[in-house]
Amino acid sequence: MGALMATVWGRRAVWLMGTLIGVGLALGAGHFMPGRPAIALGVVGVVLALGVTVAEPAMIPLMAMPLLLVVKRVGGTGLDLSVSDAALGVATVTALVFAPRPFSATFRNLLWLSAIYQFAILFTVVANPYASGVVEWAHSWLLVAGALVVGWTVGRSGHARAGLTLVVLTALLLALSTIMQGVVQYSHGEFHEVYTRWPYEMQKNFVGTVLAFAAVVLYARPSWMGWRKGWSVAVFTILIVALLMTQSRQAIVGLAFGLLVILLRGNAHRRRSKAVVLLAVPALVFVATTVRDQVRSGNGFNSANQRITWFQDTVAYWMTSPWVGHGLRYWYRPGEPRFQPPNAEIEMLATAGIVGLIGFLVLIAACLALLWRIEPEYGTLAVAVVLGKVVQGQFDLFWSAVQVSIPFVIAGICLGALELHRQDGTLLWLQRATDLTVPERVSMALPDGGLEGS
Numbered sequence: 430m431g432a433l434m435a436t437v438w439g440r441r442a443v444w445l446m447g448t449l450i451g452v453g454l455a456l457g458a459g460h461f462m463p464g465r466p467a468i469a470l471g472v473v474g475v476v477l478a479l480g481v482t483v484a485e486p487a488m489i490p491l492m493a494m495p496l497l498l499v500v501k502r503v504g505g506t507g508l509d510l511s512v513s514d515a516a517l518g519v520a521t522v523t524a525l526v527f528a529p530r531p532f533s534a535t536f537r538n539l540l541w542l543s544a545i546y547q548f549a550i551l552f553t554v555v556a557n558p559y560a561s562g563v564v565e566w567a568h569s570w571l572l573v574a575g576a577l578v579v580g581w582t583v584g585r586s587g588h589a590r591a592g593l594t595l596v597v598l599t600a601l602l603l604a605l606s607t608i609m610q611g612v613v614q615y616s617h618g619e620f621h622e623v624y625t626r627w628p629y630e631m632q633k634n635f636v637g638t639v640l641a642f643a644a645v646v647l648y649a650r651p652s653w654m655g656w657r658k659g660w661s662v663a664v665f666t667i668l669i670v671a672l673l674m675t676q677s678r679q680a681i682v683g684l685a686f687g688l689l690v691i692l693l694r695g696n697a698h699r700r701r702s703k704a705v706v707l708l709a710v711p712a713l714v715f716v717a718t719t720v721r722d723q724v725r726s727g728n729g730f731n732s733a734n735q736r737i738t739w740f741q742d743t744v745a746y747w748m749t750s751p752w753v754g755h756g757l758r759y760w761y762r763p764g765e766p767r768f769q770p771p772n773a774e775i776e777m778l779a780t781a782g783i784v785g786l787i788g789f790l791v792l793i794a795a796c797l798a799l800l801w802r803i804e805p806e807y808g809t810l811a812v813a814v815v816l817g818k819v820v821q822g823q824f825d826l827f828w829s830a831v832q833v834s835i836p837f838v839i840a841g842i843c844l845g846a847l848e849l850h851r852q853d854g855t856l857l858w859l860q861r862a863t864d865l866t867v868p869e870r871v872s873m874a875l876p877d878g879g880l881e882g883s
Contacts, residue, residue, distance in 0.1 A: 486527030487586035494595035521575035549788020557756030565757035580841020589846035600643030604671035622676035637677025683821030754782035773827035
């Protein structure tokens with residue numbers, strides 16, 4: 430698209446195409462308005478979206494950021510998808526057309542890794558031909574490659590700060606809702622886990638994982654994000670309190686690993702509170718203790734023993750088709766086990782077999798290695814959120830909306846921001862600023878439109 434717009438005839442062709450599409454949509458809206466106003470309003474929305482995209486190509490991906498955290502199902506007969514998937518799909522289509530190019534070498538390699546994974550799980554789609562498997566094959570591409578492209582578009586277009594801020598603020602709303610509900614629940618003497626019910630009912634592990642992602646972003650707080658320390662600490666504290674109220678053990682463990690990466694790899698001149706580690710240790714001990722107690726309780730229906738049973742049943746089921754598995758989302762088919770395995774690798778074995786598991790391990794390991802190699806000011810956050818999701822996925826569902834897409838969206842934002850700052854010279858200023866002492870950075874003049882160094 431960029432090469433096309435660089436020529437006079439290319440710009441004329443794009444404008445002519447846009448005019449024809451606009452006229453066609455306008456006529457369609459006029460045709461449907463009397464009898465089908467909902468369709469007409471949808472057409473009008475498409476027209477407005479096209480206009481916004483022409484003015485700012487990253488606007489739709491940026492506006493999709495809060496919606497990516499909404500797991501509520503939408504649709505009617507023949508259509509059942511989450512708001513997050515719908516928003517990610519629209520944003521991906523827009524980003525594929527208007528994403529700033531050229532892609533960086535690291536970003537291209539990540540897209541190739543996604544393609545390798547898609548090829549690896551294609552064997553199970555062919556061996557187990559049914560509709561939900563084909564849909565999930567495309568869905569897995571959307572959650573990884575689509576999310577990366579959306580994040581890249583936001584970051585490379587200069588909206589990295591706004592993109593991360595929208596993710597954090599949306600998580601903050603969930604945290605406040607969880608805390609308020611928890612206070613009411615605790616006032617009645619009920620100290621069990623809090624299931625957030627506003628603005629709609631959400632599973633505690635989903636809420637906990639989303640809060641953990643946002644907390645990792647704030648603890649990393651890269652200088653190009655532009656958040657001051659005071660605000661970051663305040664919002665981080667709210668997120669942690671809400672996360673503890675959900676009692677999502679998987680999210681707590683994933684968060685601990687993410688924070689550890691940031692603490693160990695963070696810039697030596699940027700102070701981060703070590704008290705987080707002191708809090709993480711007892712939290713991990715609490716998780717281990719509760720799991721041990723549940724296993725020893727003899728109650729076969731608590732969460733720990735139920736997972737052990739699911740693991741055993743899934744491994745036995747996988748052994749009947751070890752190489753290509755039983756198909757993606759086989760648990761939706763009649764006569765098949767009716768549960769999704771709560772472990773990333775076991776799920777891959779059961780759904781896509783040994784071939785799919787190898788593709789998955791290559792995707793994750795190479796992705797973490799590539800992100801680790803880029804500048805820490807950008808790569809540390811990307812590694813922390815992706816690793817946190819991988820760790821969380823050892824104890825819970827891995828392939829699910831939001832919980833997969835958000836880490837890769839954040840990774841894409843980091844890569845896009847890195848490439849933008851390389852191109853405009855801001856990266857050199859950032860590297861210089863992070864090497865200065867605090868007084869030197871305070872006295873250092875910010876460039877026009879620059880970023881805060883605190």
